[in-house]
Amino acid sequence: MSPQDPKGPEHQDHELLPDAAAELKGIAKQGMKHPSTKPVLTGAAVGALAGGLLPVVTWPIGLVAGAGVMLYKRIRP
Known part of the structure; x- marks a missing residue:
């Protein structure tokens, strides 16, 4: 799929590692208040x-x- 493909996933223009690093930083800063903390711990x-x-x-x-x-x-839901 090309990035211009309208049927493609919305997250095609994002990199996985920077997104994961940002998510982990948010988890580290907010602790249990972050929406991703509980699913990741589970x-x-x-x-x-x-x-x-x-x-x-x-x-x-x-x-x-x-x-x-x-x-x-x-x-990546």
């Missing part, structure tokens, strides 16, 4: 639980993966 908890249950993945890897997935979903 994703981290679910990932840690899944990592603890799976034999190959450890809970820290699951925690980071779960938080990463939820952060991505908050940035």
Whole structure:
């Protein structure tokens, strides 16, 4: 899809890493008042639980993966 494609996603002109950095800075500054904090923490908890249950993945890897997935979903819905 080209950036001029009217049917394309609205977020095509944004970069992922700067958006993620801005979101993380907002979470760090506002704490639990930021709208992304609770979903990201929930994703981290679910990932840690899944990592603890799976034999190959450890809970820290699951925690980071779960938080990463939820952060991505908050940035790119």
